[in-house]
Amino acid sequence: MERSRENLNQQIGGKNNKKKPTMKDVANRSGVALSTVSHVINGTAPITEEVKRRVNQSIQELNYIPNALARRLRQDRTHMIGIIVPDISNEFYSKTASTIIRHFSNDGYTTVMVDTGYSLKRMQKNVDTLIEQRIDGLIVLGGGNDEHILNHAAETGVKVLLADRHYEDYPSVEFQYQEYMDQTICYLHEKRFRKIGYISESLDMVNLQERYDGFIQAMKKYHVRINPDWIITDRWLQLEKMDSGKVVMQELIQKLEGYDMPEIIIASSDMIAIGIMDALQENGYHVPEDVGVIGIDDIALARYCRPSLTTIRQDYEVFGRKCYATLKRYMEHNLRQKHYYIPGKLVIRNSIRKL
Structure with missing residues (x-):
């Protein structure tokens, strides 16, 4: 009965149930960038007549209604x-x-x-x-x-x-995540490090995904074996990163039971890297003699922790x-x-x- 009522409502509602078209829809239909649609609507940049025609046609076909009030307000900065x-x-x-x-x-x-x-x-x-x-x-x-x-x-x-x-x-x-990950893995490869792990926050942030992609691409480029046991990217580490890095590293140590540990762990941030070093030292590992650690950011604490942290500087x-x-x-x-x-x-x- 509920299913029938839902179907009936959809039939009666017709177009009223459809999602209002957006400027993004106009851009996709016209085959242009979002900013181009905005320029056509607001007259804020020179646009070719052909592009204007396509955009205006898409606006008509989609029945898109620009936010006139917002555009009027926008006239005064x-x-x-x-x-x-x-x-x-x-x-x-x-x-x-x-x-x-x-x-x-x-x-x-x-x-x-x-x-x-x-x-x-x-x-x-x-x-x-x-x-x-x-x-x-x-x-x-x-x-x-x-x-x-x-x-x-x-x-x-x-x-x-x-x-x-x-x-x-x-x-x-x-x-340039791909470039500096390439630089890092190249350096490690030249120094004959072959067992390299990676610990990151979950990859739902665009920049974290790009860092991880750069790491994987560089590992493949230099023919360094990628061991899934040494890679963790599915944990929520965004807040309280130092503590989170420590907890995840302790879990990795327990999982590996002290055998086949990576020689180097790259962390997606300095704070996570410092937490990793703390976990290693608490569990009897020497940094860097047993396991080395590399961070990303070059925050002030990276220079003053012990040992001082090798990192990728982002100015x-x-x-x-x-x-x-x-x-x-x-x-x-x-x-x-x-x-x-x-x-x-x-x-x-x-x-x-x-x-």
């Missing part, structure tokens, strides 16, 4: 910027955000920073609030599986910049400055650079053996 971070306690995110805020403040902009705590629901609420405050631009640090939220912001006329992640429809400032000052310059150019001159890549650098310290 507020010089307000939103910054979304998944975890403000993460040193890399906080220092990057601080750099961005400093540069925009020097130019007379007001910045509003919000912490999502890795929650899509909280991110949606925060972005809606920022849109209500009529921000001119939005920088999203990290994140993933949030395209619908980004599209919603872009549809209202907000200039969206992605930082430390890649999504084809939006400009971004990213690190937050260069990164934050580029995010500022890219979004500012996008907002003020409508110059939309697609993707900008910043190299990382392997910094050798005392947590791996010198061979």
Whole structure:
């Protein structure tokens, strides 16, 4: 009976039950980027007549109705910027955000920073609030599986910049994960390390997936055996990363029962790497004599822990400055650079053996 009633409701509802078309739907139907549709609707950039024709035809066929109120509000700039971070306690995110805020403040902009705590629901609420405050631009640090939220912001006329992640429809400032993972595995291969493991937070964040993909590609390139027993990427380690890294490493030690341990463990962040070193030392392993550890970020603690941590440096000052310059150019001159890549650098310290 319930199934029949549901089917009847769908038949009666007809088009009313269909999801409202979005600007993303128009872009897909027209075969153009989301930003191109926005430019056609708002008249904010020169677009060829053929592209305009395709976009306008798609708008008519989909019966897409642009958010007119949002576009009217967008005519007057507020010089307000939103910054979304998944975890403000993460040193890399906080220092990057601080750099961005400093540069925009020097130019007379007001910045509003919000912490999502890795929650899509909280991110949606925060972005809606920022849109209500009529921000001119939005920088999203990290994140993933949030395209619908980004599209919603872009549809209202907000200039969206992605930082430390890649999504084809939006400009971004990213690190060259594949290149610096290649650099790291090449160095380890040359030093005759052959037993290499990898421990990461769960890969639902775009940047974490890209780091892991770079690791796997480099391992294959240098013909280093990939042992699934030494790879952990399915655990929720985003918050309290140092403690989480320690717990996961202790579990790995128990699983391997002291046999066939990796020579090197690469962690997806410095905080996880420091937790890994703590677990190894508590269980009687010497770092780096028994097991070496490598992190990613080069936070301040990496230099002062014992042993000091070998890591891949991501320069937050260069990164934050580029995010500022890219979004500012996008907002003020409508110059939309697609993707900008910043190299990382392997910094050798005392947590791996010198061979």
